Amino acid sequence: TTRSMEFLKFRELPAGHNAIVAIACYSGYNQEDSVIMNQSSIDRGLFRSLFYRAYVEQEKRIGISAVETFEKPLRSETMKMKHGTYEKLDDDGIIAPGTRVSGEDVIIGKTAPMAQDNEELGQ
Numbered sequence: 001t002t003r004s005m006e007f008l009k010f011r012e013l014p015a016g017h018n019a020i021v022a023i024a025c026y027s028g029y030n031q032e033d034s035v036i037m038n039q040s041s042i043d044r045g046l047f048r049s050l051f052y053r054a055y056v057e058q059e060k061r062i063g064i065s066a067v068e069t070f071e072k073p074l075r076s077e078t079m080k081m082k083h084g085t086y087e088k089l090d091d092d093g094i095i096a097p098g099t100r101v102s103g104e105d106v107i108i109g110k111t112a113p114m115a116q117d118n119e120e121l122g123q
Helices: 003-007 039-043
Strands: none
Touching: none
């Protein structure tokens, strides 16, 4: 087995089909570089591919009492938000498992309190 098969749990959740390929001529004429397959194989998912990527993130403590928090940031209350789509985030700041995402979707929402300026501290 490979390490990726262990991470993706292919033993418990197999995904894919084994294709049987025959090299032969079709209808008496010599065929080069051709593939003939039936529609039901394609409908059942033959030759589909999946792409997995894992992300690791954790809440960190900043200073004495300030803590980074996983949450769905609100544009009205949050400064310096990165460009992207935040609609697919749940209230806990993490996208639900199995949700289809594209390149613009944010999958982890994390906020941190802003550091106070010296003027606000009276210095």
